[in-house]
Amino acid sequence: MSSIPAAPDDAVRACIADWRAAFLDDLAEWLRIPSVSADPGHAADVRRSADWLAAKLAATGFPVTEVWDTDGAPAVFADWPSGDPAAPTVLVYGHHDVQPAARSDGWHSDPFVPEQRDGRLYARGAADDKGQVLFHALGVRAHLTATGRTSPAVNLKLLIEGEEESGSPHFPELLRTHATRLACDAVIISDTSMWSKDTPTVCTGMRGLTDCQIDLYGPGQDIHSGAFGGAVPNPATEAARLAASLHDEQRRVTLPGFYDDVIELTPAERELFAELPFDEDTWLRTAHSHATLGEEGHTTLERIWARPTAEVNGIAGGYQGPGSKTVIPSHALLKLSFRLVAGQDAEKIQQSVREWAARTLPDGIRHEIVFWGATRPCLTPLGHPALTSVVRSMERAFGGRVRFTREGGSGPAADLQDVLDAPVLFLGISVPSDGWHSPDEKVELDLLTKGAEAAAYLWDDLAEHWSTQARTPTVP
Amino acid sequence: MSSIPAAPDDAVRACIADWRAAFLDDLAEWLRIPSVSADPGHAADVRRSADWLAAKLAATGFPVTEVWDTDGAPAVFADWPSGDPAAPTVLVYGHHDVQPAARSDGWHSDPFVPEQRDGRLYARGAADDKGQVLFHALGVRAHLTATGRTSPAVNLKLLIEGEEESGSPHFPELLRTHATRLACDAVIISDTSMWSKDTPTVCTGMRGLTDCQIDLYGPGQDIHSGAFGGAVPNPATEAARLAASLHDEQRRVTLPGFYDDVIELTPAERELFAELPFDEDTWLRTAHSHATLGEEGHTTLERIWARPTAEVNGIAGGYQGPGSKTVIPSHALLKLSFRLVAGQDAEKIQQSVREWAARTLPDGIRHEIVFWGATRPCLTPLGHPALTSVVRSMERAFGGRVRFTREGGSGPAADLQDVLDAPVLFLGISVPSDGWHSPDEKVELDLLTKGAEAAAYLWDDLAEHWSTQARTPTVP
CATH class of the missing domain: 3.40.630.10 (Zn peptidases)
Structure with a gap:
């Protein structure tokens, strides 16, 4: 001293x-x-x-x-x-x-x-x-x-x-x-x-971060949705189902174990957040957004500061141009990011993502996952x-x-x-x-x-x- | 005569x-x-x-x-x-x-x-x-x-x-x-x-056909998934949830009323289909696919010839380039096609699609649907x-x-x-x-x-x- x-x-x-x-x-x-x-x-x-x-x-x-x-x-x-x-x-x-x-x-x-x-x-x-x-x-x-x-x-x-x-x-x-x-x-x-x-x-x-790309491969080439539609797995459909399965109806992330290690906010911390003069309309303008949506049971500030998330940063598959093309695409991709909060371990989350994708995707869809990084x-x-x-x-x-x-x-x-x-x-x-x-x-x-x-x-x-x-x- | x-x-x-x-x-x-x-x-x-x-x-x-x-x-x-x-x-x-x-x-x-x-x-x-x-x-x-x-x-x-x-x-x-x-x-x-x-x-x-594009609009511009992630609706996530909600676990189409007017195959017709010398491996090669997947309770031939379908022909939203970009996109799109079978009315299906999208999407996601056509x-x-x-x-x-x-x-x-x-x-x-x-x-x-x-x-x-x-x- x-x-x-x-x-x-x-x-x-x-x-x-x-x-x-x-x-x-x-x-x-x-x-x-x-x-x-x-x-x-x-x-x-x-x-x-x-x-x-x-x-x-x-x-x-x-x-x-x-x-x-x-x-x-x-x-x-x-x-x-x-x-x-x-x-x-x-x-x-x-x-x-x-x-x-x-x-x-x-x-x-x-x-x-x-x-x-x-x-x-x-x-x-x-x-x-x-x-x-x-x-x-x-x-x-x-x-x-x-x-x-x-x-x-x-x-x-x-x-x-x-x-x-x-x-x-x-x-x-x-x-x-x-x-x-x-x-x-x-x-x-x-x-x-x-x-x-x-x-x-x-x-x-x-918050920490780990993000990945999941590539989904179905038919060896784009195929006709009339000739084959309804009878083979469609990677665009499966990418959507995979991404949709990330959240339940309460918008909690469904990955097994995702919340296990989260250091929960104490009542005192929640009170301190709540004391801040938060105005939702002002905040929505900052977010260029028109409504809030997130994990049930948490305020907006809790959601962005102290709760882990799963977001779809990118999704692609099949025809994206003007008009119509009735194809079952051969490939689709998902770019996902997971914001992590104190207590969570990026490697554990990555392992959970790998297991979830393997378990969720049906036969006939091959997939590859690449994680871009992990920030604690x-x-x-x-x-x-x-x-x-x-x-x-x-x-x-x-x-x-x-x-x-x-x-x-x-x-x-x-x-x-x-x-x-x-x-x-x-x-x-x-x-x-x-x-x-x-x-x-x-x-x-x-x-x-x-x-x-x-x-x-x-x-x-x-x-x-x-x-x-x-x-x-x-x-x- | x-x-x-x-x-x-x-x-x-x-x-x-x-x-x-x-x-x-x-x-x-x-x-x-x-x-x-x-x-x-x-x-x-x-x-x-x-x-x-x-x-x-x-x-x-x-x-x-x-x-x-x-x-x-x-x-x-x-x-x-x-x-x-x-x-x-x-x-x-x-x-x-x-x-x-x-x-x-x-x-x-x-x-x-x-x-x-x-x-x-x-x-x-x-x-x-x-x-x-x-x-x-x-x-x-x-x-x-x-x-x-x-x-x-x-x-x-x-x-x-x-x-x-x-x-x-x-x-x-x-x-x-x-x-x-x-x-x-x-x-x-x-x-x-x-x-x-x-x-x-x-x-x-x-089969008949009606197909559409659904555009989903969220934030007014792409926003940072760290600053806002977990607290506002993400159009890419919602596009995935919407597309995923098209089928249940039995891979039946969930649109209300979708099957109401379907003229079901008679037992005699199913028997006639079943008599055809169908070889799944050969058919899968034709489809460039690696597994069959479709509505439970139906054979592959029934699925492609006599059952109506919902297919994702295209899906897009957010970042699709190489590597990572942790963004909540402002826009996503879905291109969907519905193959129709005898009895189904394309306009009724279109109305059901409109209602389903409006009901399924959360506040904060604006959407537009354009139907490209209808073939009976x-x-x-x-x-x-x-x-x-x-x-x-x-x-x-x-x-x-x-x-x-x-x-x-x-x-x-x-x-x-x-x-x-x-x-x-x-x-x-x-x-x-x-x-x-x-x-x-x-x-x-x-x-x-x-x-x-x-x-x-x-x-x-x-x-x-x-x-x-x-x-x-x-x-x-």
Whole structure:
């Protein structure tokens, strides 16, 4: 435990207020670099963005800053050891690449010429994710200045990747290559949103994923549905029956054992979800959907955050062109994905899928299953000491209660958790209206500085409350 | 009833034997014309084929021969009135266009240079359908010569269309345009196969058809299956559930009322089907399939000939490319076809489909149904006097028992039945090994002349046994 007293709130706030203008200038400079990882024409910009960040972190005081090459775009690594041998080691994750953007997509200002309007900074990457990466530089400066430290209360590492917007294709490899230098007690991911400006939240987990393709082969060639219809198995019909058999009438997934290992929501967690100001109409608009539908006995938030699913991502078989062609096709395919929640094991689910397909399909239909991948779910239990530190720091910054969310999707968090074998925590200050991947992406300036403030508190809090002994693995 | 005695078998056979060589020369000449209706480059050949046939029928003695233009390929009409005012009027249907063929498809001789080998004539169109059209010219000559008549015992009309291999797109219009001149008491279709050379058969009906496309619309755009999966309806899943709900576990169609009007097979009909030397392995090879599957309680022949079906001809939704894309698609589609049997009414089935879709799909999935068409089933009851005449004529020609088959498909027969309001009978002498639409199409020369012989007997038999009074409609 650190012997230096934690930073007082006033001192942290004063630092941040003093440096706010310079910080925003820095951020604007970085946002001018169009680091679009999806576009090979911007490869030099992505590298320039990495170099800019490495230099900025060096200027901030990080004694180690490196640009790490991958087979794709470069990542930035920074390391600032604490002087305290008992200090926990924290790795902050973010990304410096951005989505493509063009003024003609509907932007009100040039996406790569940052513009402040009404307390917001508009630019591609403002919220996703450059703003949320850079507030850590401001945060650590405030942490040091307010405490009079010369090194952070935790061993602070940053890993800022350059291909997140392209699906992080080389990220697991990058993690494995540098696993020793990336070793940490906890990962802090700053690449998520809160519920809203008025309802600050901390994300506590993401669903896992395993997805597959099932190819069904029937007749050796397409055959005439008049001559043979009604007497031989039709792979399109069987693909439909197979997919339909995934859910019962209560929309529960029917795969044997599917729910066996699910860590069920506690009544307290369900209550916390229910306290969020969820408005179904608003949510349906976000989903571009016209009705909710899902597992009986669960709310929409429970369904997307804490319940496992089976979805048909693709189905194909037979004639798809205009008009009619009365054929029994020789082939059909299903693309299925299963979102997994804490407790579930992807390999067990895969085995259940294999057995279900083999058992369900009739004689005369040969099938092949290929699983594309498996991403473990991650969940930090509500009582986890590192999560408590995150929440406490957020509550100090926001001056009020911080609630809990989860994410329905699956992301690099799972790679970090799996390769580094560390619990994953989320410190994000973006809000759903920030327009990720859309025109007029922006970040709320007040939230950005609150993020820096929360980070400034967090390193102290973790060092104080998360002793070496407490850092035993508690993630399921 | 005709006062001229029917032709004795010996006299008919003698005529046919005498003219066989000349008849085969004629057929070979016709087969040299590549009347491929699907290929616009052969349009002139299709017309040449029509002209050739009209001239040949004129030379045979038909007082009226005409080439009828359509918006596509021309048809040939011929008319030879009987002298007897009580004589029934019979319309023979066939087609003079052929499937495409190229030596490089695997033919052992040029598809448009007919070649006799081992009692067979190899050429595109030999069996489908020029051989089966032209045997009527030989048949009516034998009928006349053997009886000493100058005009046939029936009012004999021929309608030989030029677009059957292209789906008969202008055929219903052609029938409606010329309905008065085509008026008849019965249609004889010579465009089908028998069970085999050793098991001569007469087809007694074809299934009807109605088919549709159902479009399912869910989210306004593809959405992320992580962010929203498990909480909104997925059109691909719902398309699968809809298609799967078409059949129960006994593979009976579940549409309410679907079987209500079905004219069930009589025990005698089932027995007649069961007597056919059906070999499942052989049949499965024809179907390119690896197992049978269909409505419980019925044999394969019953399933394809006498039971209505629901088939998925096409299904599509979401991502179909390589690899994974975890999306909830905004749209999915189903292409369904329903084969109908005697008694069923296509419009009633369509209404049932509409109600089933509306009832089955959940809130949040909008759907549209388009029916492509409706073809009525046709069935000539076993006791029908015209059918008895066909069977008797076939048995005289083949010198043994003739059994019954049906066709699972649907074809121009239904248009003829519907527009001309006449029962449809089948007089075909092709066999499954003739290779329709395949390389090395051929016709068995002995069967071809037996076809001519049966036709020669048929006109007498119909005139004798199917008096004006008996020609009341008996088709369901």
